[in-house]
Amino acid sequence: MSALVPGRMTKLVERCRREVEEGRVPGCQVAIGFEGEIVLFEAFGDLTTDHRLHTYSAVKPTVSLTVLELAADGLLDLDAPVAAVLPGFATNGKDTITISQVLLHAGGFPHAPIGIAEFADRPARLARYERWRTTWEPGSAFEYHASAGHWVLADCITEVTGRPHGDVVTERVMTPAGCSRWLAIPEDEQDDIAEVVSVGEAPDLDALARQFGIDELPFSEVTDDALLAFNDPGIRAAGHPGGGGIASAAEMAQWYQAVMHDDGTMLRPAVKIDALRVVRQNHPDWLGVPANRTHVFTIGGDDGQALMRGYGHTTGPDTFGHGGAKGQRAWADPATGISLGFMTHGLDRDDLVTARRGAGISSAAGALTTPLD
Numbered sequence: 001m002s003a004l005v006p007g008r009m010t011k012l013v014e015r016c017r018r019e020v021e022e023g024r025v026p027g028c029q030v031a032i033g034f035e036g037e038i039v040l041f042e043a044f045g046d047l048t049t050d051h052r053l054h055t056y057s058a059v060k061p062t063v064s065l066t067v068l069e070l071a072a073d074g075l076l077d078l079d080a081p082v083a084a085v086l087p088g089f090a091t092n093g094k095d096t097i098t099i100s101q102v103l104l105h106a107g108g109f110p111h112a113p114i115g116i117a118e119f120a121d122r123p124a125r126l127a128r129y130e131r132w133r134t135t136w137e138p139g140s141a142f143e144y145h146a147s148a149g150h151w152v153l154a155d156c157i158t159e160v161t162g163r164p165h166g167d168v169v170t171e172r173v174m175t176p177a178g179c180s181r182w183l184a185i186p187e188d189e190q191d192d193i194a195e196v197v198s199v200g201e202a203p204d205l206d207a208l209a210r211q212f213g214i215d216e217l218p219f220s221e222v223t224d225d226a227l228l229a230f231n232d233p234g235i236r237a238a239g240h241p242g243g244g245g246i247a248s249a250a251e252m253a254q255w256y257q258a259v260m261h262d263d264g265t266m267l268r269p270a271v272k273i274d275a276l277r278v279v280r281q282n283h284p285d286w287l288g289v290p291a292n293r294t295h296v297f298t299i300g301g302d303d304g305q306a307l308m309r310g311y312g313h314t315t316g317p318d319t320f321g322h323g324g325a326k327g328q329r330a331w332a333d334p335a336t337g338i339s340l341g342f343m344t345h346g347l348d349r350d351d352l353v354t355a356r357r358g359a360g361i362s363s364a365a366g367a368l369t370t371p372l373d
Contacts, residue, residue, distance in 0.1 A: 002335075002336045002337055002369035002370065003369060003370060004034060004039065004368055004369055005367075005368060005369065005370050008364070008367050008368050009032070009040060009368060011364055012030065012032070012040075012361070012364040012365055012368065013030070013040070013042055015360055015361055015364045016028055016030045016042070016044060016342070016361060017044050019044070019344070019357060020044045020045035024199070024200065024346070024348065024353065024357070025045065025199060025344045025345075025346030025348070026045050026046050026047075026197065026199065026345065026346045027043065027044060027045030027046040027047030027051075027194070027344065027345060027346065028043070028044050028045065028047065028342065028343060028344040028345075028346070029041070029042070029043045029044075029047055029049065029051070029053065029248060029249035029250075029341070029342070029343045029344075030042055030249055030340075030341070030342050030343075030361070031248070031249035031250040031252065031253040031254075031340070031341040031342075032253060032338060032339070032340060032341075032365060032368065033253035033254055033256060033257035033332070033338070033339035033340075033341075034257075034337055034338055034339075034368075034369075035337055036257050036258075036261050037257070038250050038253055038254055038257075041248075041249065041250040041253075046194075047194055047345065049248070049250070050192055051192055051193070051194045051248065052192050052193050052194070052246050052247055052248050052251075053193070053194050053196075053246070053247070053248065053249075053328075053343040053344070053345050054193075054196055054227075054230050054244075054245070054246060054324075054328075054345070055182065055243075055245030055246065055247050055252065055324050055328055055330070055343070056222075056227065056230075056243045056245070056324030056325035056326070056328055057146065057242060057243050057322065057323065057324045057325060057328075058245060058252065058322055058323055058324035058328045058329075058330045059182055059183065059241070059242075059243065059244065059245025059247075059324070060150055060241070060242055060243075060322055061275075061296045061297055061321075061322045062169050062173050062174065062182060062183070062245070062255075063150050063153055063154060063157070063165070063169055063183075063241045063242075064103055064150075064153065064275075064295055064296040065172075065173045065259075065267065065271070065275060065296050066157060066165075066168060066169045066172045066173055067099065067103065067153050067156065067157065067295075068267075068271045068274060068275060068295060068296065069172050069173070069267065069268065069271055070157065070160060070161070070168075070172075071099075072268045072270065072271050075160040075161070076099060076156060076160055077099070078098065078099045078100040078103070078295070079098055079099075079100055080098060080099065081095060081096055081097060081098055081099075082094070082097050082098065082099055082102060082152060082156065083095050083097075085099070085156045085159050085160065086126065086129065086152070086155060086156060086159060088126050088127070088129055088130040089129045089130070089132075089152070091129075091130045091131075091132075092130075092131075092132065092133045092134070093133070093134060094109070094132065094133075094134060094138075096138065097109075097134075097138045098138075098139075099153070099156065100280070100295065101138050101139050102145070102149045102152055102153060103149075103153070103295040103296070104142070104280055104281040104293060104295065105142055105143060105144050105145045105149060105281065105291070105293070106138060106139050106140070106141065106142060106281060106283070107134075107138055107145060107148075107149055107152075108134035108135060108136050108137060108138040108139075108140075108141075109132050109133070109134050109135065109145065109148055109149075110135070110143040110144060110145045110146070110148065110149075111135070111148070111220075111221060112132040112133075112145075112148040113128075113132075113148075113221075114128055114147055114148060114151055115128075116229060116235060119235060119238035119239075119240055119244075120234065120237070120238040122155065122158065125151060125155060126155065129152065129155075132148070140283075141283050142281055142282075142283035142284065142285055142291040142293070143285075143286075144220075144285070145242075146220060146221055146222050146242060146243065147221060147240070147242045147243065148242075149242065150241040150242030150243075151240075151241060151242065153241065154239075154241035157169070164184065164239070165183070165184075165239065165241055166181070166183035166184030166239035167184075169182075169183055169241075170182075170183070172266075173266060173267075174255070176258070176265055176266035177254065177255050177258030177259070177262075177266060178254060178258060179247075179251050179254055179255050179258070180247070180251060182245040182246055182247050182251070183239035183240075183241065183244060183245060183246075184237060184238065184239025184244075185236050185237060185239075185246050186237055187233040187234070187236070187237050190233055190236055190237075190246075193236065193246055194345040195231045195345065196227060196228060196230065196231060196345045196346075196347050197228075197345060197346060197347065198224050198228065198346075198347050198349060199346040199347065199348050199349070200346075200348035200349045200350050200353055201349055201350060202349050202350065203349070203350045203351060203352055204350070204352070222243075222325050224347065224349060227325055227326065227347055228347070230243070230244065243324070243325065245324075247341075247343075248341070248343070249341035249342060249343045250341060251341070252330040252340075252341030252343065253330070253339045253340060253341035254339075254341075255330075256321065256330060256331065256332035256339035256340075256341075257332065257339050259272075259275075259276075259332065260276075260332045260334060260337070260339065274294060274295055274296075275294055275295060275296040275297060275320075276294065276296075276297065276299075276318070276320050276334075277294070277318075278294050278295075279292055279293065279294055279299055280293065280294060280295060281293040281294075287308060289305045289308045289309065290303070290305065292305070292309060294320075296320075296322075297320035297321060297322055298310065298320070298321065298322060299317075299318065299319070299320055300315050300316065300317050300318065300319035300320070300331075300333075301317055302317035306319065307359055310322075310323040310329065310331075310358060310362070311331060311359075311362050311366070312359055312360075312361075312362030312363030312364070312365065312366045312367075313359070313363045313366070314362075314363050314364075314366030314367040315331070315333050315362060315363075315365075315366035316333045316334070316335035316336065316366075317335075318333070318334045318335060319331050319332065319333040319334075319335075319366075320332060320334075321340075323358065325347070326344070326346075326347040326348055326351075326354050327342070327344055327348065327354035327355075327357050327358050328342065328343055328344070329341070329342040329358050329361060329362060330342075331362070333366060336366070336368070336369040337369070338365060338366065338368055338369060340361070340362065340365040342358070342361050342362075342365075
């Protein structure tokens with residue numbers, strides 16, 4: 001059992017407000033869930049609590065959980081090749097890549113290209129998959145598949161259900177959680193979405209070297225231009241399954257409460273255990289830190305590397321979650337019952353700044369409770 005400590009909540013709010021007051025972001029939202037309820041939801045700067053924001057990759061778990069639920073229904077086999085569902089995927093040596101490997105960012109096609117024009121054109125995507133090649137042996141490594149992997153998962157969802165992936169995700173894991181639709185928002189329902197803007201300066205390479213011992217960031221298609229493109233109403237409506245989520249911080253915190261406290265209403269017990277407990281991916285990331293991933297979430301772990309996985313100094317080893325580009329944070333800690341949603345529409349050009357912000361806010365959120373005797 002745990003109880004909230006009011007003074008610590010004040011410190012969290014002050015920490016978030018400082019991001020705006022010191023000019024690092026134009027606006028942000030923070031929300032805390034506890035015992036199944038939202039106990040804090042505040043907005044700062046040019047945002048209100050009525051705004052929805054871009055989650056970026058923090059939407060990925062909703063798609064992955066849907067895949068696990070469909071597998072539990074017998075509609076998908078996680079250990080079967082993707083090509084058993086999408087036959088065109090079998091080209092260029094991709095015939096053995098399994099759905100499980102795609103979920104675990106072990107598919108070997110982390111930077112496979114997909115164009116904006118294909119976001120809303122499924123036949124074009126399927127044709128694109130046929131041209132993709134791997135860059136390393138599937139299953140042999142971890143390299144974050146920012147876009148390609150979850151497009152494949154989304155098309156597997158559509159293939160076995162006959163319905164748009166955004167509809168299936170909403171029905172399976174959003175509505176039962178008491179949350180709104182996060183993917184594929186119709187253009188006439190986007191008036192409350194805050195546009196993203198670039199802020200800050202380019203990374204300080206000397207600071208990067210001091211902090212991580214590296215001279216440059218690895219290649220990624222998650223560029224500033226790619227992130228800003230999500231301001232386009234058509235892209236929002238397409239429902240990018242790896243980065244196109246739209247939600248408030250409160251919805252993020254509420255969804256994690258629903259997952260953490262689910263008693264079988266939303267998820268089968270075996271699916272929940274797989275998603276929250278069974279670490280299946282521990283190859284190192286680009287910084288040499290074991291990925292510590294289940295099929296759905298990144299787990300904080302007890303190896304002293306939780307901070308490097310997007311959590312804080314104070315979160316427990318079973319903390320599960322998934323962040324998004326430029327500092328979006330979403331997680332839940334079963335040890336305390338706390339869930340966090342932190343969102344901003346200011347996309348800092350320096351990822352070191354966003355990493356420090358995320359660590360500070362997660363640490364403040366992780367310290368909100370004290371055990372009861």
